[in-house]
Amino acid sequence: xxxxxxxxxxxxxxxxxxxxxxxxxxGICPYLGVSGRIDMAFGMGMAVTFVVTLSGTLTWxxxxxxxxxxxxxxxxxxxxxxxxxxxxxLVEMYLRKFFPSLYESFGIFLPLITTxxxxxxxxxxxxLWGIDNLIEAVVLSFGAGIGFTMAICIMAGIxxxxxxxxxxxxxxxxxxxxxxxxxxxxxxxxxxxxIR
Amino acid sequence: MTNEPQAxxxxxxxxxxxxxxxxxxxFRLLLGMCPTLAVTAAVKPALTMGLSVIFVLFCSNxxxxxxxxxxxxxxxxxxxxxxxxxFVTIADLFLKAFQPRMSEIxxxxxxxxxxxxxxxxxxxxxxxxxxxxxxxxxxxxxxxxFTLTLCVLAGIREILSTGAVWEIPILPAAFVPWTAMRMPVxxxxxxxxxxxxxxxxxxxxx
Numbered sequence: 001x002x003x004x005x006x007x008x009x010x011x012x013x014x015x016x017x018x019x020x021x022x023x024x025x026x027g028i029c030p031y032l033g034v035s036g037r038i039d040m041a042f043g044m045g046m047a048v049t050f051v052v053t054l055s056g057t058l059t060w061x062x063x064x065x066x067x068x069x070x071x072x073x074x075x076x077x078x079x080x081x082x083x084x085x086x087x088x089x090l091v092e093m094y095l096r097k098f099f100p101s102l103y104e105s106f107g108i109f110l111p112l113i114t115t116x117x118x119x120x121x122x123x124x125x126x127x128l129w130g131i132d133n134l135i136e137a138v139v140l141s142f143g144a145g146i147g148f149t150m151a152i153c154i155m156a157g158i159x160x161x162x163x164x165x166x167x168x169x170x171x172x173x174x175x176x177x178x179x180x181x182x183x184x185x186x187x188x189x190x191x192x193x194x195i196r
Numbered sequence: 197m198t199n200e201p202q203a204x205x206x207x208x209x210x211x212x213x214x215x216x217x218x219x220x221x222x223f224r225l226l227l228g229m230c231p232t233l234a235v236t237a238a239v240k241p242a243l244t245m246g247l248s249v250i251f252v253l254f255c256s257n258x259x260x261x262x263x264x265x266x267x268x269x270x271x272x273x274x275x276x277x278x279x280x281x282x283f284v285t286i287a288d289l290f291l292k293a294f295q296p297r298m299s300e301i302x303x304x305x306x307x308x309x310x311x312x313x314x315x316x317x318x319x320x321x322x323x324x325x326x327x328x329x330x331x332x333x334x335x336x337x338x339x340x341x342f343t344l345t346l347c348v349l350a351g352i353r354e355i356l357s358t359g360a361v362w363e364i365p366i367l368p369a370a371f372v373p374w375t376a377m378r379m380p381v382x383x384x385x386x387x388x389x390x391x392x393x394x395x396x397x398x399x400x401x402x
Contacts, residue, residue: 023380028229029313074289077307078281085274114273115311117230124304170396174226175388182384189379 027118045149056141215337246343
């Protein structure tokens, strides 16, 4: 029961309180780039969730089974980025084979997941927080993906109605998106301190 | 034929200046937003970040430019990230050894330079197509443009959140610090308003 409790708190904490987008500024590029339409945003979120869960788990395994305590620790970043690039390639091939229509609609964004900071960032944070339990690492990575999906979907919803708003000429596009993101962050700060 | 060296030097100068304003990575291309927002709570970490990015950009542009003829198209992103991550590891170990305090403040944002879009973008758009010298100059121009932007943003946020710049107090003690500027909110709002300002200036010029 205790483990379940820890896992649940960890999950809620990474989805809402320590949301990667709002508090750690990770994954801002797709957050600003893909959040124009809500269906695209949701697809992107799902792809990121899958890749982040896979690579979070794999990097934890590699880190703990191979690298920790050996001189090879200096190659950690190289290994992490290799795992992520491999996972993205895997998703890309899988989608192209089994869901061609989804693959078409992702276009350029799929390979760009490799350079999504949220994924490498999460792997590094798992390492930094000293998570020493495989299940916890899996739950945290999955939660991070869900948190990202939630953030990008909220943003897409706001931007769809923002299209109808009367925005000053020089703030159109990225500036107003950033300001909206700032206000969203402010709202999410209300959750801070709920756990830990 | 006589004015050819002159033409190339003009080209180099243009490449150098492009990164500062016309193609400024943060304001114009909207690249590398994560570090821009994350490390700009104060000027010192922002400058450290900027210098690390200049180092990595410089080295990776040299390597990518040297191996540009050997690259296979479908493997090139992988080769770029591998090159970049090697240099980022060097920068990270250097900071840990000589600037332990900065390394602690920047935390995972130093290794996150690997996925900084600016570096990959320059490798893809410039270094993999141009000879060595152009790539080096491009790296320096882009790097300096990025660093300056970070410092401007960090300066605004630091002065409003603590009343100091470079940890030297400059506003009178009666100034009430805006704590919000140190938090994520401040980063998003400042960058949004700065982008708006840049847009307004460009519009007026045109």
